[in-house]
Amino acid sequence: MSQHLANPVPPAKSAPSFSIGNVIIPGRLALAPMAGFSNTAYRVLARRYGASLTTTEMVSARALAVGNEKTRRLLDRADDETPAAAQVFGNDPESLSESTRIVADLGFQIVDVNMGCPVPKITSGGAGCALMNQPADAARVMERMVRSSPIPVTVKIRAGWSDAHKNAPEVARALESAGVAALTVHGRTREQLYTGRADRRLIAEVKSNVHIPVFGNGDVDSPAEALDMFQSTGVDGIAIARGALGRPWIFQQIEAMLAGAQPPAQPSPAEIGGLLLELMEGVVTLYGETTGMRMMRRLAADFSRGVPGGARFREGCVRVCTREGLISLTRAHFHFEGDVPPSPVPPPKDGPLPLPEPGGG
């Protein structure tokens, strides 16, 4: 088996580690949360290639606080996934505070609050990005959460609500005063959703306004983009979302570049096929074959970017609904001939996980 699959070169750490509260982050690259995509199996692969911090998909703090079992089970974590953050959303101080204890009991080192979610179902209730419209209220809620939390509280924000209201620097100062231990800034407004480009000038402004660690986020999909994010903003770390979809090795490429080495080439199609099937085994182990294969259609398609015949593979993915079907498709398109790798994660203790809820940030 190739070195990429069995034993990726340990990433050369590009900078001394830094701390979020009392938690040491051993490198500068994080996998950003992506509902429906950044499941435990995907996070394990990202860590293997050098992601130093991983975050779960977002879950409702209120549902956690009232003991909703399905929501608690969405906060799945690999035993060796550390440091790891669990992401919650909400605006009610009581349930947010209560969620910190639950998250800590589940073994996470950090609890992250989603103040960037643009989804109307979330913002109409005053949570997600809507919290950025009331910086003083958001800070009060976070102060209470920080006071009751056994672990550091971090927050993920956007640039602001709209072009006319890019208040991330003001929100960042308020959150720092409330005791928040680190921030991730997605440099788009709520109105932009995922269009246009993330505003790195604004991310730089946030960084220069606070003393806590800041992760820059938005549009980093190559070593060159990562370098630009670091150089143009001065951030402590970078959180990568879409750029890591189907390409967990991007962390290794960026780490190499930051260490002054030649970034390793993209794995060969056969190696990529093996990784895809390893992820499939993980997702099926976590969610069962029916739900897992539904999730894998989109996840598998991402691995075919830049691979010859990718468009045909993606057409096949739309129809594939069994594990065997995806194995055949992958063998044919990626010329993968080896054994299907074992799942990178063990089966969950209480049976298949529930389907993650749609989210965003």
Ligand SMILES: Cc1cc2nc3c(=O)[nH]c(=O)nc-3n(C[C@H](O)[C@H](O)[C@H](O)COP(=O)(O)O)c2cc1C
């Ligand atoms: C499908 C999808 C799901 C997402 N889910 C979440 C989420 O649950 N929580 C969150 O804070 N951000 C979420 N995001 C936002 C990303 O974390 C990130 O902020 C955004 O995609 C910009 O970064 P990128 O350019 O590296 O993709 C999601 C993004 C996508 C594309």
